[in-house]
Amino acid sequence: MERVVYSDNAATTPISKNVYNAMLPYLTTGYGNPSSLYSLAREEKKAVDQARTYAAECLNCEPDEIIFTSGGSEADNLALKGLLFGKNFPKNKHHIITSTIEHHAILHTCEFLERIGYEVTYVGVDEQGHIKMDELEQAITENTALVSIMAANNEIGTIQDLKAIAELCHSKGTLFHTDAVQAVGHMKIDVKEMGIDMLSLSGHKIRGPKGTGALYCRKGIVLEPLIHGGGQERGKRSGTENVAGIVGLGEAMHYAHEHMDEYLPYVASLRDRLIEGVLKIPYTQLTGDPVNRLPGTASFVIECIEGESLVLRLDLAGIATSTGSACSTGSLDPSHVLMAIGLPHEIAHGSLRVTLGEQNTVEDVDYLIEKITYVVKTLRDMSPVWDEKMSGQPMLKLFDK
Ligand SMILES: Cc1ncc(COP(=O)(O)O)c(C=O)c1O
Known part of the structure; x- marks a missing residue:
């Protein structure tokens, strides 16, 4: 293989060196239970508290x-669920609103809530993926009870106007919740400035470990825990803390908070170079908002090819990407x-x-452009749909729907 280019950072990211180094002691010598009273455990409690401070600094809460x-x-x-299931939550507040482009972590939760009697409205988006504010209103x-709209979309990268929402x-x-995973x-x-509840x-989307995350919940909002037990996380999420994971998450957020101004413009410049190169392929379009989009996300539709075939062929060239059209899922x-x-x-x-992420290089991007261009041409050369398009015939319908 000529080279390996990992460019699926919205799926997950490689753990950074600083995160690895921060976690290591808590996977080896620092094994105490943060809830215990002896000194071996005090270090772990301090480490969890420090991670919480880092997370709070990053979000301004x-x-x-x-x-x-x-x-x-x-x-x-x-x-x-925590909000709706709250002990004293008003019974008349049985309606929530979300959007049609949310991640399944929200959509499937909403479907479950509908099954048990709650009402859910799914607000639509425009062709760039922005929430239709009049529909929302x-x-x-x-x-x-709650409006839940994602901060930025995981497929097309469009960023919502969180403050306006x-x-x-x-x-x-x-109340307003946002899935800000991407x-x-x-x-x-800045949750305060943006008015996020x-x-x-x-x-794992910010070079921290998998299986870690957090919910920011503004003071005063009462949640019923999903996991009852020993009362960790101030009773809101029981279970012995994943100390190494929490430390890794805290370190990743600390790094983001301190270094964002340096790496975001760099990642955006790689993205723009990639977009410019890929859009030279005929019959190719960018999806999502061309300006207000995530710095690392370049998303396209390329006519007369099958996204899954493209991803699999790029994999043979050492490139990791993804597609929103996977036939293998059935x-x-x-x-x-x-x-x-x-x-x-x-x-x-x-x-x-x-x-793309901070670990990608200009050489990675040029390799991506070269291979994407080559594979698209190869796939189109084999495609009767492309032949028809080139001969000026109306495009074949790939599917009946
Ligand atoms: C927008 C969004 N929400 C939620 C999730 C789920 O996050 P996790 O993998 O940490 O459970 C993802 C993961 O891809 C995502 O992109």
């Missing part, structure tokens, strides 16, 4: 507004995000997501 979880999915579940009623929610007397560490987030994040439908932004099926099937 108080340390005791952070609840450590096993990841973004758990944080999302805790925000939605109309959807909020006196029964709405929070203002709208508060003006109508409802956003934390990739853009500035709850926010979910995940360690579904012929492209991703719900690509459908929600209104792409026709036959176009959405040729989606490619390349997500």
Whole structure:
């Protein structure tokens, strides 16, 4: 293999050296239980407290507004179910609002809530993936307990106007949660300034360890825990703390907070170079907002190719990318995000997501452009759909729907 280019950083990121070094003592000598009273455990308690402070600094909240979880999915579940299941939560507040482009951690939680009797409204987005604010405004009623809208989309990278959404929610007397799993560490987030009531994040998207995450929950909001037990995390999430994981997450957030101004412009410059190169391929379009997008996310639809074939062929060249159209899942439908932004099926099937990180280089990007261009040409050379398009015939419909 000529080289290996990991460019699927929205799926997960490699652990950074500083995170590894910070975690190591807690995987070896620092094995005490932070709840214990003896000195061996005090170090672990201090380490968890320090991580909580780092997380709070990164979001501009108080340390005791952070609840450590096993990841973004758990944080999302805790925000939605924890709020609605609260002991004294008003019975009339049985409605929540989310969007059609959320991650399944939110969508499947909402489907579950619907099954047990709650009402959910799914607000649509425009063709760049921005929430339709007028639809959102109309959807909020006196029964709405919570609006949950993601900060930035994991497939197309579009960033929402969180401050405007929070203002709208508060003006109508409802709370605002954001799934910021793709956003934390990739853009500035200030929960106070933006007016966010709850926010979910995940360690492994910011060069921290897998299986770690947190929910920021503004003081005064009462949540019913999903995991009852020994009362850790101030009773909001029981279970002996994943000390090494929490330390790793804290270190990753500390690094993000301190160094974001340096690495975000660098990652964005790589993304822009990649976008410029890939858009030279004929019949290729960028998906998502061209400006207000995550610094590392380049997402495309490339006509007359199958996204899954492209990803598999790029893998043979040592390149890790992803697509929102995976036939191997048994579904012929492209991703719900690509459908929600209104792409026709036959176009959405040729989606490619390349997500870059601080560890990528200009050479990586040039290799990506070269290989993507080559593989697209190879696939099109074999494609009757491409032949038809080139001969000026109307495009073949790939699927009936
Ligand atoms: C937007 C979004 N929310 C939630 C999650 C789930 O996070 P985790 O893998 O930490 O459970 C992901 C993971 O891809 C995501 O992209």
